Amino acid sequence: MTVATSDEGPAVPVTIRDVARASGVHISTVSRTFSAPHLVNPETRVRVLACAEDLGYRPNRAARALITGRTHNIGLIIADIANPFFPPLIKAAESQARHRDYHVFVADTNEDPTAEEELVHALAKQVDGVLLCSPRMSNSLIEQLSREVPLVVVNRQVTGLPCVLMDVGQGARAAIEHLIGLGHRSIALLGGPRSSWTNREMRRAATTAARSGGVELTVLGPNAPTETGGLAVADQVRRSGVTAVLAYNDLMAIGLIEGLDALGVRVPQEVSVVGVDDIALSRLTRPKLTTVATPTGAAGRTAVDMLLQQDIESPRGARGPGAGTALGVRRTTAQVMLQTDLVIRDSTGPGPHARPARPLAAPPGPDPHCPAGPGVPTAATGDAVAS
Amino acid sequence: MTVATSDEGPAVPVTIRDVARASGVHISTVSRTFSAPHLVNPETRVRVLACAEDLGYRPNRAARALITGRTHNIGLIIADIANPFFPPLIKAAESQARHRDYHVFVADTNEDPTAEEELVHALAKQVDGVLLCSPRMSNSLIEQLSREVPLVVVNRQVTGLPCVLMDVGQGARAAIEHLIGLGHRSIALLGGPRSSWTNREMRRAATTAARSGGVELTVLGPNAPTETGGLAVADQVRRSGVTAVLAYNDLMAIGLIEGLDALGVRVPQEVSVVGVDDIALSRLTRPKLTTVATPTGAAGRTAVDMLLQQDIESPRGARGPGAGTALGVRRTTAQVMLQTDLVIRDSTGPGPHARPARPLAAPPGPDPHCPAGPGVPTAATGDAVAS
DNA sequence: TACTTCACTGCAAACCTTTGCAGGGATCAC
């Protein structure tokens, strides 16, 4: 380890006043040079700019925000940055924001609802709005927080708030039908976090699809939405005697496959596995993962658009002329539902020709109605969920 | 898609003044209630707190920062958030920061030096310091930016700035020696991004180790540090006739294995592959990846510590008493080098008993000195790199 | 009683910037 001393430290901060003094004009002229150049004489402008450059002046964005009410920042709160599901969403959001001259600040909550709330507070006055992705806190808390800072919720339906949803219900249905079509009659659903909206939607849709397909559905969980979570239930899956599994997400599916492999259970020969998300990794595992692709990029872009739209409509901090009547700003809130796609790869295969090989298997469901009729449409009709 | 209208929008912002009015005290008392509670009468305090609670008051952190000069935020700039190398670093940094009552804002640059620079400017006045991880811009630009906001650099050596480095030189050496020990005589190094400090260090150390081991080292690259980057060079690797490869990082190693697999080349039977980073994924691929484990968590924690330490020493925005003499603040800068570890798993195996099977193989190096002597120590002696 | 001490609170400046308003000077038309 080297230790050195230097006096190249952050220089004394140079403010608009320093530039004004150096260029012999009033600070308001300097201000205008940067925020409304057309209002200042070209000659003055170049002089001011030269001085600014010379002194290394940069407008203080915090001070500017204090008076304009706009920071040109967007906060992005996500449950777990280690989940490869999120990076494409983040990148899409950042790219979209950049086009609109906004910056995105990302924060990770470690799936902790308390951290989520605290982060919203922390970000509140430093950003123009927050994108809340796969939140773990309650709907009522989200509504309450939305009075503090404009919010757009991703992967959760909150009435009265703009939401970006992915139709995992349809995806789960497609997955179950795919498995039924392959001849599976006993299927497990690996649940994710309890407070996840996606989790509830999947469960509902999978249950419906299984019922109308006349097959048995075992729900295992809740589980941590990670490889470890999937790994941990491998033994339970094996003993349950199911021949196919729909996992809450790809990470769990991958962990499960790993766990089954360790137990000597082959995928897809003995057990078929379907994930959700279509993370980049799902193309790299062996077997390549059959999964429900979710439009993460579109979700990020859409969320930014919705936030900025609502943001532009109602300039921040606008006190009513009548001296602070507590009348909220009127605004429109839309909820968009993005489509999902089943991507069939190598982790699903034909169901057992005979009964399940494992002795502990529960008997198949008693009343098979129709072989594989499309289930009741469940999209977009959900009420508020996730207490 | 549902569209609705609501007037539950963000309420009129409630300020310290509103609380003061409601509780019948001066704003300074309200301020003290929050930032110096011991200075205000307990009765007054509870009254003020009640009013604040009632009105839903939250101190405006931006305004506070304007006057105190401290935001209690840390910026974290990352080359590519999709690289699983970073999440553990991010999480460690966040956890460490939280203990010190700081928040971390993460931003991704897409490996784009321009975006990096812009982000530093954007963050400058909204955070107390920035952690620059695996930067892609020039050292001189970094030095220049460090005058705008306190900086700690991770994975890059910049003289005069606090740096957190991982000893990838030692790691690369250990990897090469491991391969030599297995009997490999013709090894390739898959290079990463040209402007990466890690890339240069690895190359230097690998070259030295190969030379002193008397084996041939082929450098392939630069390449994108992603699965795709690894996938893309698979054919080149095959044709080069090497029997072992050290990749710039795990992602490339995994992509390479995938690519070799597609070409019918078996790992590790025909070609051994070593990665760097030990991302979680490297335990899940098949074969499990042999890799140089880098202490990402420790790096994140250390970086936060170094930033906060330097930050505390020199309170921001302190103008000298002599009315703005441009004398920089004196501060200490340390450079720490963290150790790496070779983790041997299943992607490396014995070298060829005979000559390499492929016809195109280059002849082995002419002068084998010592079988596997430890190379010259290269740690911590590097000058500034990466123009 | 007079004086000190103490706890608490109010006053006002400060942080850095933006912006509505008004003033100054030049240009132009009549």
Add this chain to the structure above:
DNA sequence: GTGATCCCTGCAAAGGTTTGCAGTGAAGTA
């Protein structure tokens, strides 16, 4: 020559908060 118009610039308030200083009243001490 007068008045209107226009471009540019300065003035000062505002945004929400912190903080050094001073002032108040009460308690304590002699």
